[in-house]
Amino acid sequence: MLRLDGVSRLFGGLPALDRVCFDVARGRVTALIGPNGAGKSTLINCITGVDTPTGGTVTFQERDITGLAAHRVSRLGIARTFQNLRLFPRLSVLDNVLCGLSGEGGRSMVMAMLRLPYLRHRERLLKLRALEALDRFGLADKASWPASILAYGDKKRVELARATVGRPDLLLLDEPVAGLNSDETAAVGEQLRRLRAGGHTILLVEHDMELVMDIADQVVVLDSGRCIAVGSPDEVRRNPVVLEAYLGQMEATA
Ligand SMILES: Nc1ncnc2c1ncn2[C@@H]1O[C@H](COP(=O)(O)OP(=O)(O)OP(=O)(O)O)[C@@H](O)[C@H]1O
Numbered sequence: 001m002l003r004l005d006g007v008s009r010l011f012g013g014l015p016a017l018d019r020v021c022f023d024v025a026r027g028r029v030t031a032l033i034g035p036n037g038a039g040k041s042t043l044i045n046c047i048t049g050v051d052t053p054t055g056g057t058v059t060f061q062e063r064d065i066t067g068l069a070a071h072r073v074s075r076l077g078i079a080r081t082f083q084n085l086r087l088f089p090r091l092s093v094l095d096n097v098l099c100g101l102s103g104e105g106g107r108s109m110v111m112a113m114l115r116l117p118y119l120r121h122r123e124r125l126l127k128l129r130a131l132e133a134l135d136r137f138g139l140a141d142k143a144s145w146p147a148s149i150l151a152y153g154d155k156k157r158v159e160l161a162r163a164t165v166g167r168p169d170l171l172l173l174d175e176p177v178a179g180l181n182s183d184e185t186a187a188v189g190e191q192l193r194r195l196r197a198g199g200h201t202i203l204l205v206e207h208d209m210e211l212v213m214d215i216a217d218q219v220v221v222l223d224s225g226r227c228i229a230v231g232s233p234d235e236v237r238r239n240p241v242v243l244e245a246y247l248g249q250m251e252a253t254a
Helices: 040-048 070-075 093-104 109-114 117-136 152-164 182-197 209-215 233-237 240-253
Strands: 002-011 014-024 029-033 055-060 078-081 170-174 201-205 218-223 226-231
Touching: 002 040, 014 040, 014 055, 014 218, 029 040, 029 209, 040 070, 040 078, 040 170, 040 201, 070 078, 078 152, 093 117, 093 152, 117 152, 152 170, 152 182, 182 201, 182 209, 209 233, 218 233, 218 240, 226 233, 226 240
Parallel strands: 014 226, 029 201, 029 218, 078 170, 170 201
Antiparallel strands: 002 014, 002 055, 218 226
16 A cells, blocks of 8 residues: 655654665554664654655655645545654644544635535534544543643644544554553453554554554564565564664663
8 A cells, every 4th residue: 555665754864764664564563673873763754754765755546645735644644643743732632633634625715605504504514523533432421632741642642533533544643552551551451452443554663562462463673764574473573683673772882
């Protein structure tokens, strides 16, 4: 579904990504792991049009999307969550989730002012879908709350509800359990398993190895911008090059 072919990104002449190649298969969970500074977020940004690769190509459903603007990438069916939460704090939880359907409103300013019955009906349907998404993440009872007053774990789940409400073809999750306690991590893990069972294609960036090894079909390992391993969780776990990369980081921070 998604193919990265020789994707590079230089910052001031230094490679944050160095000719990265791998495929994300439809209906599977691909996890992207690697030590801090390996280039994971840069890669997600290059896929979603937040950043532009300096080399290589990104192909999504047979279409070259290299360098396409973020709003156009999102219209093609790629949704994401962010490592640092990006909710609108003053909007209600429901309105935050509705933002994930903004491409489906299908109304012009004139149509909105006319308040046509068709539009009112459409708005009701979109609200219903947003409520269903909140319900899937156990948040329907907080739909009218301002997003700012939610606990951190709930905010993470609102991001997931917003990213999934439009049923994107590809879901990119940037550290969905970072900062969560063990109960919250288990709950999000369960929700990710359900998304996977529902046929979602997911590219998951995550440092929580237990979660990655449990949920991923394929693991891609980045180190210093290079892809050093691609394989099943078991293959990657036993790969000496991967162990070396993580050991090297532990020694550097010891
Ligand atoms: N805008 C930028 N300007 C210059 N260097 C950058 C920029 N963004 C990222 N980098 C550098 O690119 C490299 C990869 O960073 P990136 O944030 O993609 O790593 P990461 O694997 O996501 O790390 P972490 O796990 O800590 O989030 C790092 O050396 C970082 O300093």
